[in-house]
Amino acid sequence: MLTATKTKIAPGRLLVNNQWVDSPKRFDTINPATGEVLTQVAEASIEDVDRAVSAARHAFEDRSGPWRKMSASERGRLIWKLSDLVEKNIDELAELETLDNGKPIFESRYVDMPMVADVLRYYAGLATKIHGETVNTLESAFTYTLREPVGVVGLIVPWNFPLLLASWKLGPALACGNTIVFKPAEQTPLTALRFGELAIEAGLPAGVLNIVTGGASTGRAIVQHPGIDKIAFTGSTAVGKEIMRSAADTLKRVTLELGGKSPNIVFADSDLDGAIKGAINGIFYGKGEVCNAGSRLFVEEKVRDEFTDKLVARAKKMQPADPLDPKTRMGAIVSQEQMQTVLGYIDAGKKEGAKLIAGGNRVSLDGSKGFFIEPTIFGDVKNDMKIAQEEIFGPVLSVLSFDDVEQVVEQANRNPYGLAAAVWTKDVKKAHQVSRLLKAGTVWINTYGLMDAALPFGGYKASGFGRELGAHAIEHYTEVKTVWMNMV
Numbered sequence: 001m002l003t004a005t006k007t008k009i010a011p012g013r014l015l016v017n018n019q020w021v022d023s024p025k026r027f028d029t030i031n032p033a034t035g036e037v038l039t040q041v042a043e044a045s046i047e048d049v050d051r052a053v054s055a056a057r058h059a060f061e062d063r064s065g066p067w068r069k070m071s072a073s074e075r076g077r078l079i080w081k082l083s084d085l086v087e088k089n090i091d092e093l094a095e096l097e098t099l100d101n102g103k104p105i106f107e108s109r110y111v112d113m114p115m116v117a118d119v120l121r122y123y124a125g126l127a128t129k130i131h132g133e134t135v136n137t138l139e140s141a142f143t144y145t146l147r148e149p150v151g152v153v154g155l156i157v158p159w160n161f162p163l164l165l166a167s168w169k170l171g172p173a174l175a176c177g178n179t180i181v182f183k184p185a186e187q188t189p190l191t192a193l194r195f196g197e198l199a200i201e202a203g204l205p206a207g208v209l210n211i212v213t214g215g216a217s218t219g220r221a222i223v224q225h226p227g228i229d230k231i232a233f234t235g236s237t238a239v240g241k242e243i244m245r246s247a248a249d250t251l252k253r254v255t256l257e258l259g260g261k262s263p264n265i266v267f268a269d270s271d272l273d274g275a276i277k278g279a280i281n282g283i284f285y286g287k288g289e290v291c292n293a294g295s296r297l298f299v300e301e302k303v304r305d306e307f308t309d310k311l312v313a314r315a316k317k318m319q320p321a322d323p324l325d326p327k328t329r330m331g332a333i334v335s336q337e338q339m340q341t342v343l344g345y346i347d348a349g350k351k352e353g354a355k356l357i358a359g360g361n362r363v364s365l366d367g368s369k370g371f372f373i374e375p376t377i378f379g380d381v382k383n384d385m386k387i388a389q390e391e392i393f394g395p396v397l398s399v400l401s402f403d404d405v406e407q408v409v410e411q412a413n414r415n416p417y418g419l420a421a422a423v424w425t426k427d428v429k430k431a432h433q434v435s436r437l438l439k440a441g442t443v444w445i446n447t448y449g450l451m452d453a454a455l456p457f458g459g460y461k462a463s464g465f466g467r468e469l470g471a472h473a474i475e476h477y478t479e480v481k482t483v484w485m486n487m488v
Helices: 046-061 072-088 090-101 105-129 162-175 190-202 216-224 237-250 272-288 301-316 336-352 405-413 428-437 471-477
Strands: 014-016 019-021 026-031 036-042 141-149 152-156 179-183 209-211 230-234 253-257 263-266 296-300 355-358 376-379 396-402 420-424 442-445 478-486
Touching: 014 046, 026 090, 036 190, 046 152, 046 179, 046 209, 046 216, 072 090, 072 105, 072 162, 072 190, 090 105, 090 162, 090 190, 105 162, 105 471, 152 162, 152 216, 162 179, 162 190, 162 230, 162 471, 179 216, 190 209, 216 237, 230 237, 230 471, 237 253, 263 272, 263 405, 272 296, 272 301, 272 396, 272 420, 296 301, 296 405, 301 355, 301 376, 301 396, 336 355, 336 396, 396 405, 405 428, 420 428, 428 442, 471 478
Parallel strands: 152 179, 152 230, 179 209, 230 253, 263 296, 263 420, 296 396, 376 396, 420 442
Antiparallel strands: 014 019, 014 209, 026 036, 141 478, 355 376
């Protein structure tokens, strides 16, 4: 039976200038495990977005206000307090994330939420390390640079890691002294709204963090608003392109973390059992709704059959189950729409001649109307097939084979995306050689999916541009000002 939740979820409202306000229009947010409505949430109109931007602009520009007068050290302490509150409320946040997204509570509680706190703490510490430089130019001049906040930043976050990916943007934006208009995905707004309550409790001044919930029209209003100076977006490549086109009208700065079709390369000389675990984790963690999912598995021909047999046996043991059960490792697809998209790709794989060797079906748990799909694996996949070229964003793995390094590198790079990749081998020289040749923003060697707040993350090619996490993110949330002083 599906676990009953004790969490009482109030209707969601907008956060503008530290006030919770309603909007005439509302939308449902659905529990993917049951198909039932969790609550209704306010849908921000163009006017609501305008009020949020005005609040953020005032908080940023008011030189006598608390945000502009706050030192970097004080900002750091405030962000640290916010991370403490995330930890204090970690069980509630994890349950909200699982109820809204369908991911296993194990992932929400022990992976996502701890990293939210860790990311905030990293940027709390970095707040006092953002500085300019003195530069030797003419003997008659004193010249230096300043790093100043960009201004009002629009954050648009997807539904696969709702609060975690928000923290990747919130942390550096706040540390640098910006103010924020934040739109969570319409499918998963609940943790963002609870985070807004924690931000007020932490003492974030009015107007610094504004949260506007809604769908595509709300996001469009943020991108088009002339009062917003930068957009930080994570989501699909198609929407990323639309944002770039629209942002050109107001010359906004834009960073985009987009889709992926990451190659996971297994050489015959690797630890095969370790590589199998890595392949399973690489594609089925997060139900495959992960931008850096290892959805293209390249296995060296001489071990392909052995590797694939063990891989399929392991996948068949990993069946969808109640997301609130701590033992569950495969949850529900985030929405009915996404489930149908994934099932459509499975049908396309069959039609193109790929061999379905595991899964492929929708699953019903206890007769519920939840959105569950079996872990799915295709063999005999060709690199030009639709399922090998397009991002599916679901628990679907394509297995391809190769004979040598040159061939696998060429195939791995023959794809529009370039977000991540992995290499499995005991040959250290080969591991580094292949890593350098792969067109990807992150390459894992003999592991898959590890992340750290201190390491930058982002993509090549159609996977976007800009880097999140680490000190590199500061580049995108600051302007560099040059100052000349004549000393003659």
